[in-house]
Amino acid sequence: MVKWLWLSLLAVILDQGSKLAIASSMQLYESIQIMPFFKLTYVHNTGAAFSFLSEAGGWQRWFFAGLALAISVVIAVWLTRLKKHETLLAVALALVLGGAVGNLIDRLAYGYVIDFLDVYYDAWHWPAFNIADSAITLGVILMLAESFGLVQAKKII
Secondary structure: OHHHHHHHHHHHHHHHHHHHHHHHHOOOOOEEEEEOOEEEEEEEEOOOHHHOOOOOOOHHHHHHHHHHHHHHHHHHHHHHHOOOOOHHHHHHHHHHHHHHHHHHHHHHHHOOEEEEEEEEEOOEEOOOEOHHHHHHHHHHHHHHHHHOOOOOOOOOO
16 A cells, blocks of 8 residues: 555655744744643654653664664555555554654754644643654554554445
8 A cells, every 4th residue: 555655755744844944933942822722842852752761861863763764664564565445554554654754854864853742731741742743643543443443444345
């Protein structure tokens, strides 16, 4: 189901375009209030999800870059082996692939990932994230929904 790679490319373009727009128009740690529960907050994340290992001393850049590259190769091969009727899984994998590549580009180019979407309620803050993270999350949710049978592909007789 290589035909879904356009979705991966779209995720990468939206991710990289939004990161470039934020980095060129905002100062590091600057916040812009958008809604009562949402800000644009420009941060650098040298770690993984939720800034895991962000203070590890630098080795994590190459570890996470290598991990993202390996996962991207596995997903690309998986996509090529899907059957025609496995559309939802193809969409899910394409989103995860696009997100992984989007964050991989940041790690290789800058040594960190640009995050800027800041969701919160009162004192509770979700860690800042980006479009690539959103694509990965949506892809994983779709994969889980399919694996638990919550969404079934139509079978053509």
